[in-house]
Amino acid sequence: MMKISHFPAMVLFSFLVSVVFGVLGKDSPRDRLIYGAKVFGAFIGFALLLGWLMYPLPW
Amino acid sequence: MARKRAESEIAVKPKAGPSRATRIGFCVAAWTVPGLGHLLLGRRWRALILFCSILAMFFLGLAMEGEFFSRQSDSYLQTLGYFGELCVGLAMPAAGFFGYSGGDPFFVSSDYGTAFLVTAGMLNALTILDVYDIALGRKP
Numbered sequence: 001m002m003k004i005s006h007f008p009a010m011v012l013f014s015f016l017v018s019v020v021f022g023v024l025g026k027d028s029p030r031d032r033l034i035y036g037a038k039v040f041g042a043f044i045g046f047a048l049l050l051g052w053l054m055y056p057l058p059w
Numbered sequence: 060m061a062r063k064r065a066e067s068e069i070a071v072k073p074k075a076g077p078s079r080a081t082r083i084g085f086c087v088a089a090w091t092v093p094g095l096g097h098l099l100l101g102r103r104w105r106a107l108i109l110f111c112s113i114l115a116m117f118f119l120g121l122a123m124e125g126e127f128f129s130r131q132s133d134s135y136l137q138t139l140g141y142f143g144e145l146c147v148g149l150a151m152p153a154a155g156f157f158g159y160s161g162g163d164p165f166f167v168s169s170d171y172g173t174a175f176l177v178t179a180g181m182l183n184a185l186t187i188l189d190v191y192d193i194a195l196g197r198k199p
Contacts, residue, residue: 002122
């Protein structure tokens with residue numbers, strides 16, 4: 001059994017999804033790398049942003 | 060002159076691709092083992108990356124005690140989840156065959172694990188569509 005906290009789980013999830021999106025979404029290796037990095041950054045960035053925005057909420 | 064050229068371009072027959080049955084066969088292969096469809100179509104590196112990524116996601120889901128949904132559930136969402144997980148192909152029945160009991164919903168990482176399992180299936184569904192596009196000649 002693997003206990004994992006929120007952030008590593010999110011990073012793992014984002015990385016694997018970004019790899020697949022990059023491979024399927026673009027045709028050249030360079031475009032794939034750039035697109036995958038963008039998707040990964042967007043996943044992490046939006047998750048952190050939403051986390052900070054929701055931080056003051058009481059529930 | 061321009062019209063004649065346009066007509067001659069239309070008259071050129073496209074290169075014959077695989078038949079419909081073959082394309083469906085590629086899709087079935089892509090469903091059973093992630094990346095197998097790409098491998099059969101000659102995209103070896105793409106196949107390897109997809110195989111590793113999707114199965115890594117699936118095995119991480121198992122390690123986190125993600126839940127296998129049942130088709131006979133009362134909840135439509137759980138039924139959808141069942142079909143989502145089934146999209147990963149033979150890995151799901153294989154996990155059951157090798158003794159995976161379907162997850163422990165009270166385990167601390169179980170919800171993450173379930174998300175990983177369903178997402179692995181969804182990513183494989185995208186892979187199947189990609190294989191169909193490649194077999195049809197829409198993608199390189």
